Amino acid sequence: MVGPSRRTRRSGAPAARLPVAAPAPSPRIELARTVGLGERLDDWGLLPTKPNWAQGFEATWTPGEAGGRDRLAAFLDGGLAGYAALRNRPDLPNVSRLSPHLHWGEISPRQIWAAVQLRIGAAAKLAKDGDKFLSEVGWREFNHHLIYHFPTMQERNWKPAFDAYPWRNDAQQLRAWQRGRTGFPIVDAGMRELWATGYMHNRVRMVVASFLVKHLRIDWREGEAWFWDTLLDADLANNVAGWQWTAGSGADAAPYFRIFNPMEQGRKFDPDGRYVRRWCPELAQLPNDLIHAPFEASPTILAAAGVELGRTYPQPIVAHAEARQAALAGYEAVKRAAAS
Ligand SMILES: Cc1cc2nc3c(=O)[nH]c(=O)nc-3n(C[C@H](O)[C@H](O)[C@H](O)COP(=O)(O)OP(=O)(O)OC[C@H]3O[C@@H](n4cnc5c(N)ncnc54)[C@H](O)[C@@H]3O)c2cc1C
Known part of the structure; x- marks a missing residue:
């Protein structure tokens, strides 16, 4: 994905954009009949219990794809307007907090891109905030490219x-x-x-x-x-x-x-x-x-x-x-x- 580039703007050259591909539809997965007869995820004991040091996280996060989708929707409704000016204010709710969902693959950059474009299309006054937000998602892509090419x-x-x-x-x-x-x-x-x-x-x-x-x-x-x-x-x-x-x-x-x-x-x-x-x-x-x-x-x-x-x-x-x-x-x- 190529986002609006601070780099090209800084150097004075025109910002170049490639179109961002639409998110792919969910894959059709044919589950084998035996699935469901095996072990239960809860039995694996993956979550901490003694002590449950993650207890404090429960008030803040809803892991999973649905949680990621809900957070994106809440951000588009509540935090996006004003993002460009207020994203630096830790006392205000103007950032998306999508980073754990992005990291764990519960939402994709393309899904975010498409949803923000849709929102901007419906309300042109959100264009500046939407552009800024997508440029931050672009930094994530940049960092991933960087480490791929320079793993050391x-x-x-x-x-x-x-x-x-x-x-x-x-x-x-x-x-x-x-x-x-x-x-x-x-x-x-x-x-x-x-x-x-x-x-x-x-x-x-x-x-x-x-x-x-x-x-x-x-x-x-x-x-x-x-x-x-x-x-x-x-x-x-x-x-x-x-x-x-x-x-x-x-x-x-x-x-x-x-x-x-x-x-x-x-x-x-x-x-x-x-x-x-x-x-x-x-x-x-x-x-x-x-x-x-x-x-x-x-x-x-x-x-x-x-x-x-x-x-x-x-x-x-x-x-x-x-x-x-x-x-x-x-x-x-x-x-x-x-x-x-
Ligand atoms: C020292 C340091 C360590 C960091 N470690 C991590 C890390 O381990 N994991 C991580 O996801 N981010 C990291 N960041 C980048 C950034 O702080 C977080 O991505 C951001 O705070 C996540 O909050 P948000 O989803 O509410 O951001 P938003 O402002 O809502 O941005 C939306 C998305 O854009 C991407 N993004 C935003 N800012 C940056 C940035 N500066 N660099 C790269 N991508 C960005 C993230 O994927 C983020 O979820 C680090 C930054 C610093 C300075």
Whole structure:
């Protein structure tokens, strides 16, 4: 599938499109008479019971083709209008959450493509949002093409110069990141959302990933492995490409020196602090202007909100400005390797 391409638009060349094939009809499968007399799926004990660590997922997800179809229909009715402007807001319901269904083959990109085209055809005012949404589905296709042609990128930097990056190995900080206890609310909210639901909003994935590789200077492969273990949509191509994009080592990568400021990202994309309040309830009573940086609040404000840093909520595990400088210093090694 070829979607509207950001790449061609960026370079100024006209965007080229190939038609997207219609979804194929369901295959006719002649089941053998013996099917049904064999084992029952439930008897295989595939679902966790002692303990049922997946219990929290049940409120969020309905696995299966019907669940995927329902989610697409709900998104087309409720989330698509405004998607282009609001898809970066983790506090709003404007993304589709179709990624687990896509990953597990419960819905296909062509089905999504056809349904969105139909919707745009019926309501032209949805064209911009529909186009943006389909371009995101196009990124998924791009990543799958990428890993097909460059399978070594599962483990190796796509840009070899990044082999020179001086990663730190800090098990304690990695653990704090995994558990959502870094002291940076937007990062902690994202990591807790991931643990509780098996999903994290794309904007927040970018923020937490940037925090791991840049603020903590921990190898992107550690983050990729944690996402792989915890995401319901864990997808080799998208996960690896997402991490390498963030680290700056990928084929289509954020420049390494662009380091997300977690406080600014929070204020911009969760302006009322609703997302943080949901996942870090211990901060809920802080005013909006401080909820993304509790360490900037005065002792009086913290006390009034019932927050005791270091006890009810962690102190920041790194200082933002120093971490930023250290990350940029580490990048010098990459630049030297690229020049040699
Ligand atoms: C560090 C990192 C790791 C990631 N790991 C995964 C992963 O394991 N599995 C996964 O499916 N996605 C991954 N992504 C991409 C993206 O975050 C998710 O696809 C998206 O958040 C899924 O939510 P949605 O279905 O509500 O997205 P929507 O915004 O509704 O998008 C619709 C579909 O388009 C595709 N899509 C959207 N954004 C992207 C993107 N940036 N890259 C590729 N495809 C995209 C997905 O298939 C998604 O389901 C990762 C991104 C980052 C930054």
